[in-house]
Amino acid sequence: MKKRKIFVSFIILLLAFSYTISPAFAKGEISTARFKKMADPVSEVEPNNSMGEANQIKPSDDVSAVLADDEDTDYYKIDILRKGTITLLTYLGDYEWDNNQYSQDYSFSLYDMNGNQIATSEFLYDEEYGSYQGMQLSLNKGTYYISVKTNGYSSIWNESYYLWNDITYDPDFTLNPINANYPSPQIERKTITIQASANKAGLEYQFSVQGKVVKGYSTSSVYQWTPTAPGTYKIKVEARDPQFRAAIAQKEMSYTITAYKPDFAITSFAPNMKSPYLTGKTVTFTAKTNKTGLQYQFSINGKPVQVFGTNSSYKWKPTKAGNYAIKVEVRRAQYPNRVLSKQISYQIVDGRVYVTSLKANLSSPRPTSTSIRWTAKAKGANLQYKFSVYQNKKWKTIKNYSSKNYAYWKPKTASSYKVMVTVRSSLSKKTATKTASFTIYKPSYFSTPTLKANKGLKKPANTHFTFTAKSSGKYLEYRFRVYDGYSWYTVKDYSSSRTLSWTAYLSGKYTVAVDVRQKGTKKVKTKKLYLDIRETPNGSFNANYDIYYNYGYLTVTNYGYSNLKVTKLQFLTDGKVVYTNYPKNWITVGRTYQTYYFYPKKSVTNFTYNSVIKVYYTYDGLSYTSYLYR
Numbered sequence: 001m002k003k004r005k006i007f008v009s010f011i012i013l014l015l016a017f018s019y020t021i022s023p024a025f026a027k028g029e030i031s032t033a034r035f036k037k038m039a040d041p042v043s044e045v046e047p048n049n050s051m052g053e054a055n056q057i058k059p060s061d062d063v064s065a066v067l068a069d070d071e072d073t074d075y076y077k078i079d080i081l082r083k084g085t086i087t088l089l090t091y092l093g094d095y096e097w098d099n100n101q102y103s104q105d106y107s108f109s110l111y112d113m114n115g116n117q118i119a120t121s122e123f124l125y126d127e128e129y130g131s132y133q134g135m136q137l138s139l140n141k142g143t144y145y146i147s148v149k150t151n152g153y154s155s156i157w158n159e160s161y162y163l164w165n166d167i168t169y170d171p172d173f174t175l176n177p178i179n180a181n182y183p184s185p186q187i188e189r190k191t192i193t194i195q196a197s198a199n200k201a202g203l204e205y206q207f208s209v210q211g212k213v214v215k216g217y218s219t220s221s222v223y224q225w226t227p228t229a230p231g232t233y234k235i236k237v238e239a240r241d242p243q244f245r246a247a248i249a250q251k252e253m254s255y256t257i258t259a260y261k262p263d264f265a266i267t268s269f270a271p272n273m274k275s276p277y278l279t280g281k282t283v284t285f286t287a288k289t290n291k292t293g294l295q296y297q298f299s300i301n302g303k304p305v306q307v308f309g310t311n312s313s314y315k316w317k318p319t320k321a322g323n324y325a326i327k328v329e330v331r332r333a334q335y336p337n338r339v340l341s342k343q344i345s346y347q348i349v350d351g352r353v354y355v356t357s358l359k360a361n362l363s364s365p366r367p368t369s370t371s372i373r374w375t376a377k378a379k380g381a382n383l384q385y386k387f388s389v390y391q392n393k394k395w396k397t398i399k400n401y402s403s404k405n406y407a408y409w410k411p412k413t414a415s416s417y418k419v420m421v422t423v424r425s426s427l428s429k430k431t432a433t434k435t436a437s438f439t440i441y442k443p444s445y446f447s448t449p450t451l452k453a454n455k456g457l458k459k460p461a462n463t464h465f466t467f468t469a470k471s472s473g474k475y476l477e478y479r480f481r482v483y484d485g486y487s488w489y490t491v492k493d494y495s496s497s498r499t500l501s502w503t504a505y506l507s508g509k510y511t512v513a514v515d516v517r518q519k520g521t522k523k524v525k526t527k528k529l530y531l532d533i534r535e536t537p538n539g540s541f542n543a544n545y546d547i548y549y550n551y552g553y554l555t556v557t558n559y560g561y562s563n564l565k566v567t568k569l570q571f572l573t574d575g576k577v578v579y580t581n582y583p584k585n586w587i588t589v590g591r592t593y594q595t596y597y598f599y600p601k602k603s604v605t606n607f608t609y610n611s612v613i614k615v616y617y618t619y620d621g622l623s624y625t626s627y628l629y630r
Contacts, residue, residue, distance in 0.1 A: 041162065048075050051115060051145050059086075059167035065148065067092075067106060067159050073149035076163070082141045082244065084169035086110075089134045090121065090148060092161045096130065103131035105154030108163070110135065113143040169247035173200035175239050178253040185256035188230055189334050194223040196237040198249070208236040230259040260335045264291035269328050269342040276347035276381040278428055279318055286313040287328040287342070297329045308336075318348045351428025353380035358421050358434040365439035365475050366520040368412050375406045376421040376434065383423055390418035414442040443523070446473025449516045451527040460536040460622060461507045467500040469514040469527065477519045483511040494519075504533040507620070534620040535562050539588075543613045543628050545571070550603040554615065556586070557593040564588045567623075568616035569598065571607050578611070579604045 044065030048055045054075035057063060065074055080086070090108055093099040103123070110118045121133035148163065150156050181193040196205050207215040207223040210233055215223045217240065227233065238250040268288045277283050287296055289312075298306040298314040301324055306314045308331065318324070327343040361373040376385055387399040387407035399407035401424065411417065417438050424431040449471035455463070469478050480492040480500040485508055492500050494517070504510060510531040517524045538560040545552035558564045566586035571579035581598050588594045613628040 044074060049073050051075050051077070051111070054145055057165070060165060063163040063165075065161055065163060067148065067150060067156050067161060069157055070105075070150040070152055070154045073147055076146040076148075077143065078146065078165065079143050080139050080141055080167065082169050082172065082247075083139070084167050084247070085136065085138050086144075087134075087136045087166045087168075088121065088146065089132060089164045090161055091132045091164075092159055094160050098159055099130045099132075102154060102156050102159055103133075104151075105156055106148065106150045106161070107133055108135075108146055108148040110137075111145040111147065113145075115145070118144075167246070169244045171239070171241065171244075171247040171249040173198045173203065173239070173241070173249060175237065175249045175251045178235060178237050178251050180253075180255065184254070185258050187260045188227055188257050189260065191224055191226045192255075194225055194235060194237070196221040196223075196239065196251070198239055200241075202242070203239045204242055204245075206238045206240075208238070209233055211236075227257045230257050232256045260332075260338045262330075262332070262335075262338055262340050264289050264294060264330070264332075264340070266328070266330055266340055266342050269344060271326075271344075271346065275345070276349045276427065277318075278351050278381075279321055279348055282315055282317045283346075284313055284315045285326055285328070287330065288312070289330060293332070294330050295333055297331075299327045299329070301325050302327075308333075321348050321350045323347050347381070349381040349427070351381065351425055351430050353383065353423050353425050353428075353430050353432040354378060355421060355423050355432045355434040358419070358436045360419075360436070360438060362520070364437070365441050367443050367518065368414055368440055369410060370440070370520055371408055371410045372438070373406055373408050374419055374421070374436075376423065377405065378423040378432065380423065380425045380430075380432075382425055382427040384426055386422045386424075388420045388422065390420070391415070395420065411440045414440050416440075441475055441518075443518050443521050444474060446476055446516065446518060446525070447471050448525045449478070449514050449527045451512070451514045451529050453512075453529060453531075457529060458532040458534065458622065459504070460534050460620070462503065462505055462536055463533070464501070464503045465512075465531075467502065467512055467514070467529070469498045469500075469516065471516045471525070473516075473518065475519045476516055479515040479517075481513045481515065483513070485509055488513075504531060507533045507535045509533070534622050535560055537564065537617075537619040537624060539564060541615050541626055541628055543569075543615070545604065545607055545613075547603055547605065547607055551597060551599045553595050553597045554586070554613075555593065555595040556588040558588045558590055560619070561590040562620040563590060564617055564619050566596070566615060566617045570614045570616075571604055571611055572614055573606050573608055573611040578606050 041062040041064035042057060044063060045055050047053050049072070054077040056077045059078065063076065088108065088110070091099065092103050092106060107121045109120045112118055119135050119137055121135045123131065124134050125131045148161065176197045179195040182190070186192060194207060204217040204219055205221045206213060206217045209225065233255050234252060235255055236250055236252045238248050240248045266287055266289055270286065272284045285298065295308040295310060296312045297304055297308040300316070324346045325343055326346050327341055329339045329341040331339045355376060355378045357377045359375055362370065366372065374387055384401040384403060385405045386397060386401045388395045388397050389409065398409055409419070417440060418435055419438055420433055420435045422431055422433045449469045451467060451469050454466040467480065477494040477496055478498050479490060479494045481488050481490050482502065491502055510533060511528055512531060513526055513528045515524045515526050539556065539558040542555040543552065554566065554569060556564060556566065566583055569581040569583060570577050579600055583596060583598065586596045609630055611630060615626045615628065617624055617626070
């Protein structure tokens, strides 16, 4: 079998070993820091076959040795300087095959200085690394011997083995409970003195917070701790004797840190000039609090413009118009993350004024003594409005500057006027104006209107009419109304338009009226027309003529409700009448159909495919014609 070297794996094996040994073996905690790599081993020196010839080794020495045969016994002498725990491990062979073959053919034992056997190694096995021998036990100060030998029946011959030992000394002192100069809990960012002590002098101390070393081993037993965040912390102190650094004692304590709650308030935050204010001007924002010794920071639209300092005011000279968010933040220097703030909105304007409209609530013209409301719309800051009227070649103020953007005007003299609004900013003193024209007249005579329709007043339903009114006078306006037999309703309200387009959709008696008045007055003159709207024909005709047998027929289908009477029937060929018939009693009652026959005195020989039959008929009192094409 090919042998595989396993020496390099040995150190990793030892690391796994401390977790795979028997419960008795695992009672002590074994430091693994020195197992990262095997130190240069101490070589066995023969002869060492008796306690008197034992090789002297130091605690934590690694030994490389050889079992020559089944009669070979190797002794090692080790001095334990004080009470502690010793861990011993042996691994046989440089190759995996040797370890598997002979690992149970040897063992090692521990003796006191008088040669009394204290313990014998256990055979142990690990699935990944194979078999080995080991022991772990607590020892007092003294001299001890280790013997490594075969079981007496083995065929071991010059097999290498490795002996590893580690001593963990117990501390010979006791740590007192950890002391803090302030009781828990305390607020954040307060410096707390952590004090350690023990019943022995000359020790070294190490401090940890939440598992992280914050002060390494030193002779100082004090740690100054300034926590910066709230929470419950685990504080640990470890102590050791510099002569026995592995002998460590430790104590822990919990300490609660609470968040600092500001003990002050911002009582006010205000500018020295009310909003809005002008570009290019300086405005000062001042914060006031109920405590001293604070720091202040100012921001505009989220961007700091004056960082934390003792100045509680900020002077700002804006260059651009807009709406701004001004914020002050206040804190104590020792608690930089615990901040109180206040924010205000502030508007900066350029001071210019724009008049966008000037309108009257009534349209021009209007009669004298009419009350007219003028309303202006403008843009700017802190606006004031003044209204004036141009009369007798000069401007007369009808309402002086005020914050109201409207004014009432009741002229008593007929004239063509100009009305002007002047808008100014009380902030910048800049102004803008807008002018409008308006006519005031004195009511006078106007004639009764005429009213005409574009077609006869007796028509079928769905007839579209155009009515035209006319009256003499100035500043006239017309209103058109219709009476449908039940009530009057306005079709077109007062306006300067003299015409009305209207369709009579249903049959019946209608009255169409036009009212005329001078604009803004109450005197009205009226003209009426009376319409007779008949039922619209609803039906069809079907006709044919047999030239060979000299007879024809006309079928009338009447879907309406009135009687349909055919009064004349004509044949037209190339636009000329070639046959005429005046029937009698060709009356088709509403909601029926009827076929009528006719027989010309002689055959209409020139009735061709180009001929047309023209039907004359009456329906609901009105006459109609209809053409039937072949």
